[in-house]
Amino acid sequence: MSLVHQTSPIPLVTYPEVRAALLAREEIALLDVREEDPHAASHPLFAANLPFSHLELNAYARIPRRDTRIVTLDDGEGLAARAALRLRALGYTNVGVLAGGVRGWREAGGELFQDVNVPSKAFGELVEARRHTPSLSAQEVKALLDDKADVVVVDARRFEEYQNMNIPGSVSVPGAELVLRVRALAPDPATRVIVNCAGRTRSIIGTQSLVNAGIPNPVHALRNGTIGWTLAGQQLEHGQARRFPEQVDTTGREEARRQARAVAERAGVRRIALEKLGELEQPGRTLYRFDVRTPEQYRAGHLPGFLSAPGGQLVQETEMNAPVRGARIALADDDGVRADMTASWLAQMAWEVYVVDGISAQDLAAAGDAPRALPPVAVTDQQRVSPQQLKAWLDAGNGTVVLDFSLSARYVARHIPGAWFTLRSQIGEAARKFPSASRFVVTCGSSLLAQFAVADLQALAAQPVYLLEGGNAAWEQAGFALAAGEERLLSPRIDRYRRPYEGTDNAVSAMQAYLDWEFGLVEQLGRDGTHGFTVI
Structure with missing residues (x-):
């Protein structure tokens, strides 16, 4: 990291330096610190989205070594420098900012990618191109199901995604479980196994996993997943709970172990x-x-x-x-x-x-969820308020303004009546639109994120800033009402990119555009040239 801007304590890192590190397979964390939606619009291949809004919640788990080489980037919003300074405050010692951000990357000749989880999706397309992973169209699969053919459809997504929508009659078998569980679902080698996801990647990887493992059954991916199914005008199921069988017999487990090891x-x-x-x-x-x-x-x-x-x-x-x-x-x-x-x-x-x-x-001695490693928070006892105190302030109508830093989807689903949605990354812009207040109270679902916004807000506001102890969950547990809806948005809802393969109300044009984008990923990988992928 040799190039240093004269007026900044944070070094600037050039595109050639980052590219050289990627090609040499040196350790580097290229962090896009924008919110997810602008990240999905355009970013380098290996830029991981670690939004500034949630930096303290994720940094220690995702970048466990404090001397890791870190390069932050944005697209001119100023978030990269803010994030770099914050990372330094968290103890990271080798932090720089990408010179020129996204625009600088492009102007230097770097390839830019759209959407999220692009390295994995591009790799999936490369696998299909190299191995010619077998697949069937939505129409072909439906014909098999209508004819009651000897076929099993397994859904390789998370169970929660499967519950949202699924191919009729399919069973939830998340990708890594396929080789272990498929024999119980298709013990007859003549049974055809069809693997689907919402789009393409997990269908391809799941199908190729079974092919690579050498299971005797004919295996096909559902081409283009639930998107392809929907574009074909076919109906999906919703709210299903069919899951893979928990028990695996000894013979089946040993065979799966042997095949996976190979x-x-x-x-x-x-x-x-x-x-x-x-x-x-x-x-x-x-x-x-x-x-x-x-x-x-x-x-x-x-x-x-x-x-x-x-x-x-x-x-x-x-x-x-x-x-x-x-x-x-x-x-x-x-x-x-x-x-x-x-x-x-x-x-x-x-x-x-x-x-x-x-x-x-x-x-396997540890139980429950892993403890989250978090930096210390400079919030005093005097700055913490209970739900009861907040309720009293709001009832008194004395200018108490509640700012909710939850994910926008959670805010829309449930929030304290009268609360204003604010993105932490956009707090400066939001401050120009704050209503008149005698005090501010910040909250989120649990107060875990909001506690880190206290100092940010206090630096901008003359009024005292308080933290709702326990957040919205504590408010609800106290028996107080919640509201819903998109009113009172001080920040745009850019914290979540709406995937064209999510939900059931996507425009046909968006779904088709997504598939067209995936088809072009192999060519983009070639132009980028930093991936190092191989396909066995």
């Missing part, structure tokens, strides 16, 4: 004994530790220090879970199947990935 070996996955895992904790190297089983299994018992990252979603959202490109990744489960299959994909995506061997039931 795939991992072909992909160049490394292995490490649990007792030697600490050897990967070396100076200058980041080590991510992920448990790739289901969230329910993780909460029941997991290795201390491991984060929950179900394998299918880890492959789908790699840069969100591991924003330090070039880091090491260690994967764990309780039978090896899901860790080996997940690792096989990460290795092809140019990660140095290890499967942890020798895990016993006694080793």
Whole structure:
């Protein structure tokens, strides 16, 4: 990081420097600190979206090593410099700002990508192009179902996504579970297995996982997923709860273990004994530790220090879970199947990935969700107010203004009556529209995020700023009413990019445009040239 702006304490980092680090597979965290919607509009391939609004909530878990090389970027909003300064305050010692941001990247000849989780989606398209992953159209699949053919449709998305909408008759089998669970769902080798997701990536990766593992059944992806199904004018189900069978017989588990291990070996996955895992904790190297089983299994018992990252979603959202490109990744489960299959994909995506061997039931000693590592908060007891005190202030009508820093979707769904929605990243702009106030009270769902906004707001406001203790959840638990709706928005709803494959009310043009974009990703990968992907 050699180029330093004369008036800034934060070094500027050029496009050639970042590109050189990516090509050399050096550790680097290229962080797009804008909100998700502008990030989805345009960003470099390996720019991980870590919005300034949530920086304190995510930094320590996602960038565990304080001397990691970090480069922040925006598109001229000024967020990159603010985030860099904040990261320094959090203890990170090697932080710079991308010179020129998104525009500078493009003007220097860099390729820019749209949408979210682009490395994984582009990799999925490359897999299909190289391996010619078998697929069937929505019309062909529906004809099989209408004819009551010997076919099983498995949905490789999260269970929550499956519940929102699914192919009629399909069963939820999140991606990393496929090789382990498919035999119970299709014990007859003649049964055709069809894998679907909402768009393309998880269908392709799920289908190719079964092909790579060598299951005897004919396997096909549902081409273009639920988008393709909808574009064909076919109806989806909603609110279903069909899930893969929990129990796997000994023979099936051993066969799945053997097949997954063979795939991992072909992909160049490394292995490490649990007792030697600490050897990967070396100076200058980041080590991510992920448990790739289901969230329910993780909460029941997991290795201390491991984060929950179900394998299918880890492959789908790699840069969100591991924003330090070039880091090491260690994967764990309780039978090896899901860790080996997940690792096989990460290795092809140019990660140095290890499967942890020798895990016993006694080793899975940590239960519940992993504790969140957070920086200290400078909020005094005098600045904290209870729901009862806030209610009294609001009832008195003495100029108390409530600012809600929740995700916009959560604000719209439920918020304290009269509260104003504000994005932390937009707080300066929002301050110019604040109503007249004698005091401000900040809140969010739990007060976890809002506590970090207290100092931001106090720097802008002459009035005292308070934190609602326990946030909106405490307000509701106290028995006070909540409101809903989009009124009182001080900030635009740019914190969430609306995926064209989500929900059931997307425009046909948006869905088709999304598919067209995915088809073009392989060409974009070629122009970018930094990915290092291989396909076995």
